[in-house]
Amino acid sequence: MGPLAGIRVLEVPNLGPVQFAGMMLGDLGAEVVRLDRATDVRRGRGVMEPSPHAVLDRNRASVGVDLKHPDGAGVVLRMAERADVLIEGFRPGVAERLGVGPEPCAARNPRLVYARMTGWGQEGPQAGSPGHDINYIARAGVLAHVGPVGGPPVPPINLLGDFGGGATFLVVGILAALVERAASGRGQVVDAAMVDGAASLMGVFHGLDALGAWSEERGTNLLDGGAPFYGVYETADGRWVSVGAFEEKFYAELLDVLGFSDLDPADQMDASAWPALRERFAAAFRRRTRDEWTQVMEGREVCYAPVLTMAEARRDPHLASRRTFTEVGGVVQPAPAPRFGRTPGSVARAPVAPGSDTDTVLGAWGFAGSEVDALRASGAIA
Numbered sequence: 001m002g003p004l005a006g007i008r009v010l011e012v013p014n015l016g017p018v019q020f021a022g023m024m025l026g027d028l029g030a031e032v033v034r035l036d037r038a039t040d041v042r043r044g045r046g047v048m049e050p051s052p053h054a055v056l057d058r059n060r061a062s063v064g065v066d067l068k069h070p071d072g073a074g075v076v077l078r079m080a081e082r083a084d085v086l087i088e089g090f091r092p093g094v095a096e097r098l099g100v101g102p103e104p105c106a107a108r109n110p111r112l113v114y115a116r117m118t119g120w121g122q123e124g125p126q127a128g129s130p131g132h133d134i135n136y137i138a139r140a141g142v143l144a145h146v147g148p149v150g151g152p153p154v155p156p157i158n159l160l161g162d163f164g165g166g167a168t169f170l171v172v173g174i175l176a177a178l179v180e181r182a183a184s185g186r187g188q189v190v191d192a193a194m195v196d197g198a199a200s201l202m203g204v205f206h207g208l209d210a211l212g213a214w215s216e217e218r219g220t221n222l223l224d225g226g227a228p229f230y231g232v233y234e235t236a237d238g239r240w241v242s243v244g245a246f247e248e249k250f251y252a253e254l255l256d257v258l259g260f261s262d263l264d265p266a267d268q269m270d271a272s273a274w275p276a277l278r279e280r281f282a283a284a285f286r287r288r289t290r291d292e293w294t295q296v297m298e299g300r301e302v303c304y305a306p307v308l309t310m311a312e313a314r315r316d317p318h319l320a321s322r323r324t325f326t327e328v329g330g331v332v333q334p335a336p337a338p339r340f341g342r343t344p345g346s347v348a349r350a351p352v353a354p355g356s357d358t359d360t361v362l363g364a365w366g367f368a369g370s371e372v373d374a375l376r377a378s379g380a381i382a
Contacts, residue, residue: 002029002336002345007084007178010035010076011060012067012100014089016133016158017166017194018117019056021087024171026059027336027345030085033361034354035076038066038382041355055333057351063362064355064382071380073099079365080105080112085174089117092127102189112187113177117170119161121193133161133194140165140198145205149219149226165197220271222246228278229254229268232307239290240307243281253301258284355382 007030011022026032034057041064063079066072077100080086086105088095095101095116102114119136120126126139137143137160138153147154173190181187208214208221220226229245245254252265258281267273285293290306297304308316314325314332326335329350336345358381362372375381 001343001348002027003340003343004028004030005343007031008082009033009085009087010079010083012076012086012088012090012095013037014117016162017170018087018089020163020167021115021117021170021174022060023056023058024167025085025174027347029343029345032060033079033357033365034060034062035067035079036062036064036354038064038069038072038355038379040064041358041382053331054351055328055331058328058333058347059349060352061349061357061361062352062354063358066380066382067098067100069378069380071375071378073104075362075375075380076100077104077108078367079362081108082365083109083112084178085113085115087115087117087170087174091130092118092122106187110186111181113174113181113190114187115170115174115177115190115192117166117192117194119166119194121196122191133158133166136161136165136194137198140195140202142198142202144216145202145218145224147218149217151218153218160201161194161198165199165201166192166194169197169200226271226274228274228281231278233282233285235288235290235293236286237289237291241285241290241293242305242307244303246303250301250303254303257296257300257302260284358382 004025007025009022009025009030009032011018011032011034013019013022013034013036022032022034063075065075067076080100086100088100090098096103102116105112105114116122118127119131120129134143134155137156140161142160142165143153143155145153146156170190170192173192177188177190205214215221215226218224223230225231227246229243229251232240232242234240243254245251248265248268251268255261255263255265260280263277288296293304294306313319319325323335325332326347327333328347331350333347336347339345358376359369359372362375362381363369367375372381
């Protein structure tokens with residue numbers, strides 16, 4: 001099932017973006033095999049604890065392999081012969097030192113798409129440095145622009161680096177390379193760096209900055225909370241609502257709902273009036289609870305939504321009608337996205353413990369039973 005049915009993917013596991021990319025490809029129908037470290041298999045854990053709650057590890061089979069063992073690299077190279085994609089998230093040079101870098105893999109399989117996920121990229125002064133999502137979006141010029149006016153930058157959880165600028169761009173690169181391969185017959189290396197992807201997400205704001213239409217002071221611009229008609233407001237019960245009345249027609253509707261008949265919608269973009277207007281909006285929204293505002297806004301052309309927690313989102317009527325969430329192994333989690341008319345994605349398998357499928361997968365990928373036994377006896381697999 002899924003548009004990627006028939007595509008085989010090897011995933012050298014790593015936290016965050018590599019996991020997310022493997023999940024996306026598996027959700028879309030690819031056969032994804034996670035190459036867990038043999039040492040983790042032997043102690044019964046992997047990158048994350050084996051549990052139905054490890055949502056990012058769904059839709060995988062798992063093979064335990066020791067890449068530091070003399071025969072471990074050979075196992076991966078043999079599997080690469082039958083794979084379409086290999087994903088790795090090592091620091092630059094590590095895959096080469098382990099003997100599973102792009103060159104030996106391409107020598108075995110010229111059609112292989114070799115996808116590399118790093119924070120800083122394969123080259124550059126910081127390439128070999130450690131880091132996490134917060135560091136990558138900080139250097140990419142993203143974090144400086146997230147937060148309230150007069151306050152510090154606010155880490156937007158690890159969405160913009162790991163998953164937005166990292167995994168999503170990695171998957172786009174993989175899919176593009178597979179499309180190109182259909183014409184050329186050749187694979188290639190995909191170099192996805194979180195710092196590059198995060199910078200790309202800021203493209204529209206670089207354009208605004210070049211126009212002189214963007215201030216580097218946080219919380220003072222159209223889309224960062226500076227505009228009173230595009231932001232969040234606390235309600236009478238201590239909860240929050242969001243408004244995004246960017247266009248004048250939506251802004252006029254918002255003014256009508258709030259009872260601000262003295263304000264002219266044509267003055268919407270007068271930034272000098274924004275601070276005082278925000279205070280008026282804030283006072284108005286504090287008069288009702290969040291759910292009362294949701295009822296008031298029903299059917300009004302305002303661009304409004306209540307600010308829901310994850311638990312609340314799982315119960316939201318609109319998301320329920322779209323089946324945005326699904327249940328796998330007793331755990332409610334996001335369903336595969338995007339959606340396809342003929343070849344829908346699915347969650348076919350809950351997360352498995354590291355090494356659960358070593359014998360089955362290796363047999364299906366061309367290893368004889370005697371070879372599997374010998375590799376296990378040597379410690380190359382687990």
